[in-house]
Amino acid sequence: MSSFPDGFLWGAATAAHQVEGNNLNNDWWRLEQVAADYGVQPSGDALDSYHRYREDMQLLSDRGFTAYRFSLEWSRIEPLPGKFSRAELGHYRRMIETARELGLDPIVTIHHFTHPLWFDDRGAWLWDGAVDAFVQYVEQACTILHDVRWIITINEPNVLAITHGGQRQVAMGNPYPQNALPDQEIGDALIAAHRAAAPVVRRLTDAKVGWTVANQALTATSGNEEKFAEVQYLIEDKYLEVSRDDDFVGVQSYTSQPVDADGIVPHPPADDNTLMGWAYRPDALGIAVRHTHDVLGGDVPILVTENGIATDDDERRIAYTTTALRDLAAAIADGADVRGYLHWSLLDNFEWGHWGPTFGLVAVDRESFERRPKPSLDWLGTVARRNAVED
Ligand code: IFM
Numbered sequence: 515m516s517s518f519p520d521g522f523l524w525g526a527a528t529a530a531h532q533v534e535g536n537n538l539n540n541d542w543w544r545l546e547q548v549a550a551d552y553g554v555q556p557s558g559d560a561l562d563s564y565h566r567y568r569e570d571m572q573l574l575s576d577r578g579f580t581a582y583r584f585s586l587e588w589s590r591i592e593p594l595p596g597k598f599s600r601a602e603l604g605h606y607r608r609m610i611e612t613a614r615e616l617g618l619d620p621i622v623t624i625h626h627f628t629h630p631l632w633f634d635d636r637g638a639w640l641w642d643g644a645v646d647a648f649v650q651y652v653e654q655a656c657t658i659l660h661d662v663r664w665i666i667t668i669n670e671p672n673v674l675a676i677t678h679g680g681q682r683q684v685a686m687g688n689p690y691p692q693n694a695l696p697d698q699e700i701g702d703a704l705i706a707a708h709r710a711a712a713p714v715v716r717r718l719t720d721a722k723v724g725w726t727v728a729n730q731a732l733t734a735t736s737g738n739e740e741k742f743a744e745v746q747y748l749i750e751d752k753y754l755e756v757s758r759d760d761d762f763v764g765v766q767s768y769t770s771q772p773v774d775a776d777g778i779v780p781h782p783p784a785d786d787n788t789l790m791g792w793a794y795r796p797d798a799l800g801i802a803v804r805h806t807h808d809v810l811g812g813d814v815p816i817l818v819t820e821n822g823i824a825t826d827d828d829e830r831r832i833a834y835t836t837t838a839l840r841d842l843a844a845a846i847a848d849g850a851d852v853r854g855y856l857h858w859s860l861l862d863n864f865e866w867g868h869w870g871p872t873f874g875l876v877a878v879d880r881e882s883f884e885r886r887p888k889p890s891l892d893w894l895g896t897v898a899r900r901n902a903v904e905d
Pocket of ligand 1: 529670766815820858865866
């Protein structure tokens with residue numbers, strides 16, 4: 515068995531818009547209504563986790579997991595500029611308390627890809643009031659987060675800076691362009707927002723504060739080392755370096771891609787590509803964690819905040835995750851300071867315009883909302899309880 519350090523957190527992750535349902539007041543909902551012609555599906559009721567969050571958390575608690583990552587929905591908390599909903603803050607406070615009651619450490623993401631319509635209408639992250647508006651929202655969010663131990667300000671800024679204006683990409687039916695680089699201006703705005711928000715969270719809560727970076731596990735092709743370094747900086751290291759001032763960094767990893775003279779090489783079609791069209795690369799997590807450790811020099815603890823596979827074959831999910839966890843244990847043995855592993859995702863959820871790619875440890879009937887645990891949920895629960903994965 516490969517063991518993990520004492521106190522290692524084991525859990526799964528979700529995000530509000532992907533599971534809650536009826537987030538009528540955010541940019542994604544609006545997009546979903548207009549982009550149907552391009553094959554974009556609506557989130558609709560999603561998984562009704564807005565009402566069924568206890569049932570979701572219970573699935574983890576019953577199997578001995580110790581953490582649940584979820585996000586706050588900004589458009590519910592601040593439906594109009596400067597008008598904060600005490601009732602919605604109360605809702606998320608109840609989620610925190612429910613997690614605790616069930617023995618789960620709540621790991622809270624303040625911003626996971628969506629924002630209120632009023633923010634969108636003003637130009638979103640390119641609006642010159644964006645950072646101040648975000649900080650105001652964060653201050654209000656902190657009124658319910660005082661005792662949370664792990665807080666993520668912004669999820670995957672490096673992906674948000676590619677897909678936001680995600681509107682543009684999704685409208686073209688391509689939510690995850692496989693070779694695009696972040697928009698520099700949006701990326702810089704997100705960095706400014708994180709840098710402004712993190713001290714506020716630190717002042718108002720007892721939490722470790724950080725953000726999560728989508729790690730690409732890029733590899734250089736022969737002769738293209740310079741291009742590789744340039745691309746790796748623009749898509750990843752620029753965002754990782756921001757974490758030097760933080761209490762932890764979230765590593766999110768799914769696949770790996772080479773870089774050639776033209777940049778990132780899109781995944782070639784292959785029979786074993788995942789339902790996202792991504793290469794099957796369970797070794798990506800090890801590469802991502804080692805790279806993050808190298809960039810940050812070992813001073814910033816790592817939390818694996820997302821790792822998983824879109825597949826309709828649950829045995830494949832278990833095989834993928836087994837390799838990823840073995841590589842993770844090896845990276846820890848070699849010196850990486852990793853504090854926990856959160857699988858993406860707890861549930862088969864709304865994959866940003868698409869219901870096809872199923873990442874969940876649990877399937878959900880989208881008419882009855884019945885949760886149907888897959889064998890991988892029990893399997894990962896056993897790993898969590900043993901704090902070790904079989905070799
Ligand atoms: O579903 C997304 C999540 O919202 C952010 N990270 C990647 C996941 C899989 O694409």
